[in-house]
Amino acid sequence: MKVSHWLIPLALATAWPIQSLQAQTQEASTQAPKLVVSIVVDQMRADYLTRFEDLYTGGIQTLMSEGESFINAHYSHAPTYTGPGHATIYTGTDPRFHGIIANDWYDASLKRSVYCVEDDQVAPVGSSSDAHRRSPKNIRSTTWTDELEWATQGKAKVIAFSIKDRGAICAAGHYGDAAYWIDSDAGFVSSSHYMDDLPKWMMRFNRSHDPSSYMTGSWDRLLDVSHYDALAGPDQSDFERVPKGAKSATFPYDLKAMQSAYNGAFKSTPAGNTLLVDAALVAVKAEGLGQDDITDVLAISFSATDYLGHAMGPRSQEVMDMYLRLDLDLKHLFESLDLLVGKGNYLVTFTADHGASDNPMQAKADGFPAELWAPADLEAELRVLMHLALIDNDKVLNLSNDQIYLSSREKDLAVAVRNAILVHPAIAEAWTWEEIRLSPDPYAQLRRNGSDKRSGQVFYALKPGHLAYGPTGTTHGSGYHYDSHVPLIFMGKAFNPQAMHNERAYIRDMAPTLSKVIGIASPSACTGNPLWVSPANK
Numbered sequence: 001m002k003v004s005h006w007l008i009p010l011a012l013a014t015a016w017p018i019q020s021l022q023a024q025t026q027e028a029s030t031q032a033p034k035l036v037v038s039i040v041v042d043q044m045r046a047d048y049l050t051r052f053e054d055l056y057t058g059g060i061q062t063l064m065s066e067g068e069s070f071i072n073a074h075y076s077h078a079p080t081y082t083g084p085g086h087a088t089i090y091t092g093t094d095p096r097f098h099g100i101i102a103n104d105w106y107d108a109s110l111k112r113s114v115y116c117v118e119d120d121q122v123a124p125v126g127s128s129s130d131a132h133r134r135s136p137k138n139i140r141s142t143t144w145t146d147e148l149e150w151a152t153q154g155k156a157k158v159i160a161f162s163i164k165d166r167g168a169i170c171a172a173g174h175y176g177d178a179a180y181w182i183d184s185d186a187g188f189v190s191s192s193h194y195m196d197d198l199p200k201w202m203m204r205f206n207r208s209h210d211p212s213s214y215m216t217g218s219w220d221r222l223l224d225v226s227h228y229d230a231l232a233g234p235d236q237s238d239f240e241r242v243p244k245g246a247k248s249a250t251f252p253y254d255l256k257a258m259q260s261a262y263n264g265a266f267k268s269t270p271a272g273n274t275l276l277v278d279a280a281l282v283a284v285k286a287e288g289l290g291q292d293d294i295t296d297v298l299a300i301s302f303s304a305t306d307y308l309g310h311a312m313g314p315r316s317q318e319v320m321d322m323y324l325r326l327d328l329d330l331k332h333l334f335e336s337l338d339l340l341v342g343k344g345n346y347l348v349t350f351t352a353d354h355g356a357s358d359n360p361m362q363a364k365a366d367g368f369p370a371e372l373w374a375p376a377d378l379e380a381e382l383r384v385l386m387h388l389a390l391i392d393n394d395k396v397l398n399l400s401n402d403q404i405y406l407s408s409r410e411k412d413l414a415v416a417v418r419n420a421i422l423v424h425p426a427i428a429e430a431w432t433w434e435e436i437r438l439s440p441d442p443y444a445q446l447r448r449n450g451s452d453k454r455s456g457q458v459f460y461a462l463k464p465g466h467l468a469y470g471p472t473g474t475t476h477g478s479g480y481h482y483d484s485h486v487p488l489i490f491m492g493k494a495f496n497p498q499a500m501h502n503e504r505a506y507i508r509d510m511a512p513t514l515s516k517v518i519g520i521a522s523p524s525a526c527t528g529n530p531l532w533v534s535p536a537n538k
């Protein structure tokens with residue numbers, strides 16, 4: 001990390017020397033790996049592991065056969081989005097403490113929506129676009145990667161990659177060396193929070209590995225179509241959206257034509273995953289990750305799975321094929337790390353930031369009682385209900401993230417709003433902010449874990465399988481099983497190969513688990529529990 005960073009957020013730094021000392025006095029962990037490879041697959045439902053299990057031959061197969069699996073791992077917050085999910089993975093706590101309550105949330109004092117990693121105080125690096133003024137300043141906890149930097153006096157190298165800025169920034173945390181994300185024109189970029197200029201190796205990589213250079217030939221199924229018909233259903237479906245730049249939502253895809261029609265097309269194809277692995281491996285070599293006894297971190301958040309998942313839904317041949325190809329990209333990653341870092345010298349964690357729902361119209365066509373609302377229609381209908389309950393429209397500032405922002409914290413107003421919207425047929429339950437603090441209802445607790453002062457004054461949950469979204473593809477955000485249940489696998493010499501745990505585990509447990517294996521303090525606001533017991537204490 002850069003030395004100057006030690007001086008920047010004083011409010012955070014003043015609390016740290018004590019923790020740093022604690023970390024120093026902890027016994028040196030004999031289990032500490034030379035490199036932690038932290039893999040997050042955006043929108044990967046837990047059933048993508050088991051549904052395609054027989055067809056995985058690469059890195060996912062290795063994780064499933066050589067890793068320690070927690071097959072009932074969940075998020076304990078809602079809404080379940082990319083920003084909150086990644087922040088929870090790295091801080092070991094829920095949004096109510098790390099503060100990333102959504103990707104975007106309404107700020108009543110600014111009278112506008114704010115983005116979770118926006119920061120107009122930093123400059124873009126590698127691009128001149130204001131879209132890359134990004135930093136972790138909104139994250140209210142340290143990450144385990146921050147604690148690793150402190151425990152090693154900044155000697156640990158922490159480098160994070162993603163297509164999405166928030167996918168990389170939550171991993172690199174406040175003190176990591178680098179978070180890199182993608183600009184469709186410029187390639188990998190960063191911000192002045194992390195560096196003044198891109199390193200030479202990254203500039204070279206951007207020149208030689210332009211995203212469009214990955215978009216040649218056609219994308220067709222990896223395996224025979226019969227596998228896809230059996231495990232995903234027919235390729236032609238009314239419930240899939242044509243990916244941006246493509247002509248139809250069916251195989252094969254002309255990648256070059258897609259990319260020339262839309263320069264971000266690569267993000268929704270397997271190329272978006274391959275590009276990240278290629279860049280990550282160049283970083284391992286150029287930065288010498290995993291070459292000494294100080295634990296380094298390589299974090300990769302694969303975003304193409306989310307972009308494609310939103311367009312296609314979980315029952316599409318395209319999503320299935322992307323996972324079969326990600327399996328091969330991960331095989332390449334692990335085989336390369338075996339050579340560069342050494343088998344047994346690196347630890348891999350594998351999870352997702354959230355799952356995804358079935359497409360409600362597809363479920364409905366199968367006879368399941370799901371419903372779909374256009375987001376604008378749902379908001380309009382809820383506003384009508386509030387109006388009919390004589391609630392002054394001026395007092396309703398904003399509806400977002402299944403929350404309603406009101407002009408005051410007045411209890412009677414929140415109760416009136418809650419009662420008014422409860423009659424809507426899409427809504428399963430609604431709570432005032434006071435009620436979610438006290439309710440024993442597990443779904444209210446998910447909302448509580450997902451809230452802080454950045455949240456609204458009334459919360460609601462749609463019925464299971466109900467979405468406010470477009471007619472094709474899918475989304476996520478609820479607290480239901482399909483959004484909360486994600487893969488959780490640890491692979492490395494500290495873990496038991498092939499061990500499989502059925503007990504419920506939480507994604508907030510990942511950070512304290514890694515802190516314990518490495519022998520450092522857990523993140524500052526950590527509320528999770530370690531899932532790992534050191535051999536000496538077994």
Ligand SMILES: [Zn+2]
Nearest residue numbers: 043082306310
């Ligand atoms: Zn998403």
